[in-house]
Amino acid sequence: MDQDQNTPGYEKLLQLWPEYTSTVALDELRKREYARLDRLGEVYLDYTGAGLYSERQIQAHHALLEGHLFGNPHSHNPSSQRMTDLVERTRASILSYFNASPDEYVAIFTQNASGALKLVGESYPFSPEASYLLTFDNHNSVNGIREFARAHGAGIHYVPMQLPEMTLDEGQMEASLSPARAGNHLFAYPAQSNFSGVQHSLAWIERAQALGWDVLLDAAAYVPTNRLDLSVHKPEFVTLSFYKMFGYPTGIGCLLARRSVLGKLRRPWFAGGTITVASVQGDRYFMAEGAAAFEDGTVDFLNIPGIEIGLDHMQRADVDLIHTRCACLTGWMIEELGSLHHANGSPAVRIYGPGGRGMRGGTITMNFYDPAGRVVDHHRVEEEAARHRISLRSGCFCNPGGGELALSISKTEIIGCFNQPWVQETSRFTPDDFRLCVDGKGTGAVRVSFGIASNFDDAARFAAFARRFIE
Numbered sequence: 001m002d003q004d005q006n007t008p009g010y011e012k013l014l015q016l017w018p019e020y021t022s023t024v025a026l027d028e029l030r031k032r033e034y035a036r037l038d039r040l041g042e043v044y045l046d047y048t049g050a051g052l053y054s055e056r057q058i059q060a061h062h063a064l065l066e067g068h069l070f071g072n073p074h075s076h077n078p079s080s081q082r083m084t085d086l087v088e089r090t091r092a093s094i095l096s097y098f099n100a101s102p103d104e105y106v107a108i109f110t111q112n113a114s115g116a117l118k119l120v121g122e123s124y125p126f127s128p129e130a131s132y133l134l135t136f137d138n139h140n141s142v143n144g145i146r147e148f149a150r151a152h153g154a155g156i157h158y159v160p161m162q163l164p165e166m167t168l169d170e171g172q173m174e175a176s177l178s179p180a181r182a183g184n185h186l187f188a189y190p191a192q193s194n195f196s197g198v199q200h201s202l203a204w205i206e207r208a209q210a211l212g213w214d215v216l217l218d219a220a221a222y223v224p225t226n227r228l229d230l231s232v233h234k235p236e237f238v239t240l241s242f243y244k245m246f247g248y249p250t251g252i253g254c255l256l257a258r259r260s261v262l263g264k265l266r267r268p269w270f271a272g273g274t275i276t277v278a279s280v281q282g283d284r285y286f287m288a289e290g291a292a293a294f295e296d297g298t299v300d301f302l303n304i305p306g307i308e309i310g311l312d313h314m315q316r317a318d319v320d321l322i323h324t325r326c327a328c329l330t331g332w333m334i335e336e337l338g339s340l341h342h343a344n345g346s347p348a349v350r351i352y353g354p355g356g357r358g359m360r361g362g363t364i365t366m367n368f369y370d371p372a373g374r375v376v377d378h379h380r381v382e383e384e385a386a387r388h389r390i391s392l393r394s395g396c397f398c399n400p401g402g403g404e405l406a407l408s409i410s411k412t413e414i415i416g417c418f419n420q421p422w423v424q425e426t427s428r429f430t431p432d433d434f435r436l437c438v439d440g441k442g443t444g445a446v447r448v449s450f451g452i453a454s455n456f457d458d459a460a461r462f463a464a465f466a467r468r469f470i471e
């Protein structure tokens with residue numbers, strides 16, 4: 001009998017989410033390839049932080065390295081050629097996994113999603129005629145692109161979100177996307193929020209493109225549990241980190257870029273590998289074509305084949321099954337946490353973002369409250385969870401727009417904090433300073449997230465932990 005079937009509450013899960021039974025293959029996968037989870041008795045609920053690798057992935061990668069001689073790619077010696085072939089095969093496997101035609105897209109290896117975002121930011125032709133539009137709900141590595149836009153005099157505009165679901169307001173979006181003037185205009189948004197788990201419609205891609213925008217889709221939090229089909233939706237840029245999808249290897253991300261926009265990107269420098277010819281005396285350089293122009297120096301060649309192994313693992317596990325399972329666990333958890341009340345009737349937990357059947361993924365962000373309605377410090381919750389061997393996240397998850405909105409911290413309050421004389425003088429401001437400045441309001445939240453190896457027992461153990469906060 002499966003561990004889940006013995007866990008109290010399982011019947012209710014099946015009543016509410018009968019489709020959970022269609023995902024039992026993932027229990028087999030967990031037993032076979034993630035045995036360490038149950039052996040160690042730990043509850044892992046930080047899949048939005050990092051996915052978990054299967055033991056088979058590690059063995060396959062190890063066997064590959066042990067069985068071959070690999071050298072630095074791009075030479076003509078046998079060890080180099082072997083490596084070049086594997087790097088190129090991995091590139092092709094990425095395009096194929098996302099159903100992206102090689103005639104339409106290139107896969108550029110980066111260090112992580114942030115590296116991919118920085119590549120777009122530093123190369124996009126921002127100018128005083130250009131603009132950068134982005135949603136409040138974004139990871140800091142997308143927010144950071146605004147500094148490239150600002151440095152080149154481009155207009156910067158944020159689209160707000162609406163509470164309580166933390167979704168985009170259609171009217172505001174339409175108004176912000178109003179037909180772009182001549183020039184270059186970049187719109188960036190996450191397919192799934194790493195703060196609230198909300199999934200923003202992929203239909204905005206086509207809508208924005210029709211109005212003259214280039215679209216950057218940050219898919220880092222989306223692709224671990226959702227299928228992204230680039231033959232259906234075709235943003236100019238897609239960014240992601242592979243460790244978030246399948247845990248291993250770390251240190252490799254990807255920028256999927258439409259070939260049609262590569263021509264307008266301008267690298268601010270050149271490096272080994274990015275040029276065809278560079279001259280010292282001639283003081284000129286000629287950029288390479290395609291992905292090579294964006295990969296500085298030697299790529300992480302020994303780890304890159306681990307990506308093909310990981311993608312193969314995702315295919316075998318079936319991302320649609322992972323999606324269904326995470327949706328069921330998320331729906332159950334939202335209902336369960338929402339039912340937690342103190343003896344005086346006040347709610348013990350507040351969840352940010354859509355309800356269980358809304359447009360959302362398996363990331364649930366919340367705060368705990370005492371019976372008087374005061375927020376329980378998120379650090380304390382994380383520390384107590386650690387004592388119960390539960391791995392979760394607390395803070396703002398590098399998504400300040402999501403945090404400011406969810407925690408009702410206004411622009412006036414924030415500017416008031418930043419404008420204090422000592423901050424002006426020192427140009428220093430720490431999270432503790434922020435907490436003191438907006439005293440009485442939380443400055444962070446608690447996040448749990450599901451993924452490839454999650455089961456009902458994980459969800460139930462967190463719900464039991466949450467009940468400890470009831471007074």
Ligand SMILES: Cc1ncc(COP(=O)(O)O)c(C=O)c1O
Pocket residue numbers: 048049112113114115139141190192193194218219220221241253
């Ligand atoms: C939505 C989103 N975008 C970008 C990133 C940045 O990823 P990385 O830290 O791997 O560069 C993250 C990481 O949490 C994320 O969740």
